[in-house]
Amino acid sequence: MTTHTFPDRARVDALDKVRGATQYAADVAVDRMTHAMTVPSEIVKGRLVSVDVQAARAIPGVLRVLTYQDFQDVAEAVLGAVGPYSFRTYHAMLSDRLIYRGEPIALVVAETLEIAIEAAALVTATYAPDAFSPNIDAEGTEVFVPEGSISFGDFDQAFDSAAVTIEAEYNHAAQHQNPMELISTTADFRGGHLYIxxxxxxxxxxxxxxxxxxxxDPERVHVMSPTVGGGFGQKNSMQQQTVLVARAAMLIGRPVKLVLPRGQIFHMATYRPVSxxxxxxGLDAAGKIVAASYDGQQQNSRAETFRGAFSETAARIYAIANYRSSEQLIRTDTQSPGFMRAPFEHPASFAFESAIDELAHAAGLDPVALRLANQAETDPVTGLPFTSRHLVECLTEGARRFGWDDRSPAIGSMQDADGLLIGYGVGVGCYKAATSPVIARLRVSADGRSRISLSGHEMGQGMRNVIxxxxxxxxxxxxxxxxxxxGEPDGAPQHVTAGSWGTASVVPAVEAVADEWRRKLDDLRDGRSVAGNVHQVLFRLKRPYIDAEVQVLAPGQPVAVMDRLRQSLPSAVGPQYPEFVGLSFSAHFVEVRVEPSTRRIRVSRVVSVIDCGTVMSPRTAESQVYGGVIWGIAAALREISEQDPRYxxxxxxxxxxxxxxxxxDIGAIDVSFVNKPDPLLNAAGVKGLGEVAMVGVAAAIANxxxxxxxxxxxxxxIRIEDVL
Structure with missing residues (x-):
């Protein structure tokens, strides 16, 4: 099925990574480096009465113990005040106010990490605690109803007249992403310039x-982030510790490095909230889904309006004429939640695809056949055409590769030779095909070297391979x-690289800057025939190098959006464009084996077929899907952030x-791609992949x-006690 347009290249950074030569942020060595450690709050909510730093300061090698009083002149670079460079409207250690457990109350800076850790343990505080609401079931929570819920048609009439109906509530636990690379900041202030x-x-x-x-002056702030050891949404805005470390470096006059322990990351970083x-x-007698409603609740912090946009993709998979949705944010006393791989689409697909499965069983229909019979030809929300849509091919090819037709539909009717119960499940997903404007700069030299600078970050997903x-x-x-x-603003203005828009944004820019560079070379040749590759042509024409620069916009974007990109303000768009809607699609088929007495569940095999447009880098694309499927298995069977409601x-x-x-825990995973270019989204035909790879997996496992x-x-x- 898959016919790669592009060759299966080895990862361009593979050799450096396996040799340990790749440098991550905390690996960078700076002369006269000092080390920092934060001191977390021991209460959830209230105020600091006092912070006793005397014992910590007495430790030899401690240079400074900073508290909120040392940051009084720091402004909050937040969404409502200065600019949307942080997704939070609250920044720790700028006052005596405390709003979540574990937020920092002091920052110890010392000659060595060991000294900083020892001294941090000696910092004590007295608090004036307030009552708090730790979770969405606690007393004292607040309900906030954001704008933007999706509704069309007449749900009540269609649901009441449906031949078959189902109604159910699905719950998703809080989860924390755990990239291998810990959150860290190294700041060095010298010569009036700040290097981070x-x-x-x-x-x-x-x-x-x-x-x-x-x-x-922003021109005096230089940020380097060439390689990220995993982000998954955790690192997509300015973090809580960054300003604190930068300010500490300015106060002390030496470089400061802070690497947050993983235990503190669980309390300081964003996370996937409870939902x-x-x-x-409702289904009619002909097997058409005629009515759907989706009422979502999501945990939030007190000050935030981080929306749980569950319906934005759920409403777009099936041709349902009557759809209604509502949304509530339940404000609790926690740190702010945020984006985590497939942030809304993953929990939404678990709920909606589980409900589709329940509807199929209630109607006595094959779950794949029901999905195929209800595919949307145009976007149900706007009526606009899709840029491309190959979900039918994902389903039919996935069913063929999986052997779905061999399934015995009766519950509990399939067993293997060892007596393990076998279950087959399917789930589909979609994710916005978003794109961002990009500035790309290319220099090709006569000495054989080339350099390309552009907007984007390498988080291990293979962006360098694609470029x-x-x-x-x-x-x-x-x-x-x-x-x-x-990942370096000094090289080219940087957008936030998230939402699976990295490849779909950089590839058109790379192609455009290459074409512009070729045009300049042709002008230099002026019709002359010069043998050799482009380096040799430059050498023979006695030109040391040629530079080219381009600006590439997302479809329908005005040129004025480039000003936002140059200030690193959010500038991506999608899935809805002026003339069409862009989505990537996935279909996952899962086999589980359940031990009949202990009820131990194992995912023995998965078949996943993805529609992400042109596959630019087959090796890294396949790796993305492996990772998404494994994370779907984790979400279904393993991951939960267990909260202590007392503290x-x-x-x-x-x-x-x-x-x-x-x-x-991982069985066989079979990955394939439709690999058909998207003709409208960009000239390369590329759509996003990283997030859609996870969407639908958990539902397929539950089914x-x-x-x-x-x-x-x-x-x-899903736990053993759920299936006993």
């Missing part, structure tokens, strides 16, 4: 956010001497107790568990 090394999905937000917070989903579906693939397809440069500069905070705030899958055991699980993660 930080693993980030939005280095531009750091540049401008820190400048605004500290009253600096609840009430779904109602190289697109560039060498256009120009016969030497890829071994190509330098790719991303707030997360109890299992380490990798020993926050359970994720290991090799033994397979139902097929094997008869137990309909509506809360994640």
């Amino acid at each position: 090394h930080e693993g980030s999905q939005s280095s531009g937000a750091i540049k401008f956010g820190v400048a605004l917070s500290l009253g600096l 609840r989903h009430r779904i109602r579906l 190289v693939a697109a560039l060498v397809a256009r120009l016969d440069i030497d890829p071994q001497q190509l330098e790719v500069i991303i 707030g905070g997360v109890l299992n705030n380490d990798l020993a107790d926050y359970v994720v899958p290991v090799n033994a 397979a568990v139902h097929h094997a055991t008869g137990k309909r699980i509506r809360s994640l993660p």
